[in-house]
Amino acid sequence: MTRKIKATAATKATPVFSTEEKIKEAARKVFTQKGYAATRTRDIAEEAGLNLALLNYYFRSKEKLFGLIMAEKIQQFFGILQPVINNPGTSLQEKTEIIVLKYIDLLSENPDLPFFILSEIRNKPEYFSKITSRENPLTGSILVKQFHEKVPGRNPLHYLINLLAMCVFPFIMNPVLQKTGVLDEKSFKQLTKERKALIPIWTKALLDAG
Amino acid sequence: MTRKIKATAATKATPVFSTEEKIKEAARKVFTQKGYAATRTRDIAEEAGLNLALLNYYFRSKEKLFGLIMAEKIQQFFGILQPVINNPGTSLQEKTEIIVLKYIDLLSENPDLPFFILSEIRNKPEYFSKITSRENPLTGSILVKQFHEKVPGRNPLHYLINLLAMCVFPFIMNPVLQKTGVLDEKSFKQLTKERKALIPIWTKALLDAG
């Protein structure tokens, strides 16, 4: 309470990277790689090449800093679905294709993202409940309507779970696959590229099969 | 080094639950729920209703105790695949059905298992490399052979990833689904039950689609 904290991040056009942004970037990297519990504030400071006290100077606490990163990552991960689900201008098949492309591109750039999200929602659900709304974002959506036209009487969650599973699961499993010698990095990239084209085809087959 | 440690677990037929087994059971619960980093030895001691020093008396260190649980869990999770993959007496479709049944039953009993495995392989890969062999367990397997007969020219990993994804991913996502209000516990149970029958059908459709 004694120390004054600079509250605003956008006081001026920062030339290259402000100290604040350096810390955030380091925090993104370390938190997503190791998770909250295994991350020490000293890891972040070292990664940023800055004095430890600056973390608290700019963000007050590890917890607060984590909250920022977490909100960012949740938005990154779930932000893809929201605009697609209620778009009346695209068919179910088109929606599928968009979701597959967006997720595989996102995860190719951020392979640690899904694991981080899942991990921290488990351990620190409070950040999640604050961000997402309380009601079911699926009920009454265009996507659900389109799904019911195609496959009446089946729970549309099966479709959505399968779609996300096929996109996301390989990235979650990748470390395991590499460590078991089932796959190397190059093969994984190739596999991912193939799946970009295959998952929409497979999803169509799943819908046709009921 | 000064203190004598009782090395063997099976010195006699333990009447109900030995102190050693109580610690292990508590460790299973806390480690799988919170992960290695977020688990304090005091959590385990409290969960077991025992004095903290007994952990070190029986298992020397948190690390060693974790190693035991980790090996157990890896075997539990991957032990399902091994016997199926090289069974010449079952068709690909039968293999699919067996894998689906075994995994969904296993995960219904141990919903935290897949996440724990994936999580700790990331953070502490040393335990994993020790247990699994170095060579690719898939190359030359019966399953791969059968897959190539059915779908020539496609990487069989797609099949295996999709199969595991459809089985395992719902359990990984379950906490998220519940917290977003998309699903309650009862609906998840129902969904899981449905998938037990549906995944083999879907997998067949995937294979037929190529």
Add this chain to the structure above:
DNA sequence: TTTTATTTTAATCAATTGATTAATTTTTTT
């Protein structure tokens, strides 16, 4: 029962970790 070995406990240690403080340096304002 007496002696010995084993198990359990309470107290404590040393290292780690998130956070704070007071001093110093740098930047901005006047």
Add this chain to the structure above:
DNA sequence: AAAAAAATTAATCAATTGATTAAAATAAAA
């Protein structure tokens, strides 16, 4: 240039945590 504000640093604190110790309690062996 002088003064004020902001940013940075080194040192340190208090709480937590994994582990140890020595004593006490319990069980086993003689």
